[in-house]
Amino acid sequence: xxxxxxxxxxxxxxxxxxxxxxxxxxxxxxxxxxxxxxxxxxxxxxxxxxxxxxxxxxxxxxxxxxxxxxxxxxxxxxxxxxxxxxxxxxxxxxxxxxxxxxxxxxxxxxxxxxxxxxxxxxxxxxxxxxxxxxxxxxxxxxxxxxxxxxxxxxxxxxxxxxxxxxxxxxxxxxxxxxxxxxxxxxxxxxxxxxxxxxxxxxxxxxxxxxxxxxxxxxxxxxxxxxxxxxxxxxxxx
Numbered sequence: 001x002x003x004x005x006x007x008x009x010x011x012x013x014x015x016x017x018x019x020x021x022x023x024x025x026x027x028x029x030x031x032x033x034x035x036x037x038x039x040x041x042x043x044x045x046x047x048x049x050x051x052x053x054x055x056x057x058x059x060x061x062x063x064x065x066x067x068x069x070x071x072x073x074x075x076x077x078x079x080x081x082x083x084x085x086x087x088x089x090x091x092x093x094x095x096x097x098x099x100x101x102x103x104x105x106x107x108x109x110x111x112x113x114x115x116x117x118x119x120x121x122x123x124x125x126x127x128x129x130x131x132x133x134x135x136x137x138x139x140x141x142x143x144x145x146x147x148x149x150x151x152x153x154x155x156x157x158x159x160x161x162x163x164x165x166x167x168x169x170x171x172x173x174x175x176x177x178x179x180x181x182x183x184x185x186x187x188x189x190x191x192x193x194x195x196x197x198x199x200x201x202x203x204x205x206x207x208x209x210x211x212x213x214x215x216x217x218x219x220x221x222x223x224x225x226x227x228x229x230x231x232x233x234x235x236x237x
Contacts (some may be wrong), residue, residue: 041171065109109156
């Protein structure tokens with residue numbers, strides 16, 4: 001099993017070369033029980049679909065924005081300081097995974113804009129996945145990706161509530177230092193115990209799919225040709 005703090009540059013490059021749906025397909029082969037969970041299932045807005053996939057170590061946190069922080073003064077500042085210290089610490093690159101705890105008022109105010117995107121980018125974060133809102137889209141840090149429930153105009157009373165604990169965002173359960181792969185389609189947690197097997201499985205799937213796609217693009221393609229392609233694809237391992 002690859003160690004999460006010494007994931008090789010070669011493996012990182014291989015995984016980033018794949019889109020997130022392909023990662024999900026590969027996990028169905030190397031970790032069959034993960035077919036039905038471990039990825040985002042609710043719609044997320046991707047603010048920069050042109051960026052390549054991101055792969056990083058999860059930094060987890062929760063926020064609220066609909067009402068003022070119950071902590072005041074030094075206590076509120078200490079929690080915020082602790083949050084940023086947590087983001088800066090540990091394996092990099094990181095991806096923020098932030099759960100909005102405001103329930104029916106979720107995404108009331110945004111933690112994400114020009115300032116926070118630059119702070120987090122400076123700390124080695126590639127982007128954020130959140131069921132809250134984001135804003136300041138033209139001014140977000142360069143190459144910083146954001147997948148969010150929605151885009152909104154205000155930060156309202158937004159403040160961190162907790163960090164470093166298990167969160168659930170868009171139906172995806174994430175723990176600190178989980179390996180996250182995400183792009184314009186959504187996000188998935190890659191289990192550490194199979195991370196070394198994902199690229200090989202994805203390549204085999206691509207070879208089988210290519211047989212079917214090539215057949216479908218032939219002149220005179222019909223059901224008989226599809227059946228032959230299915231049989232040919234099944235022989236590829």
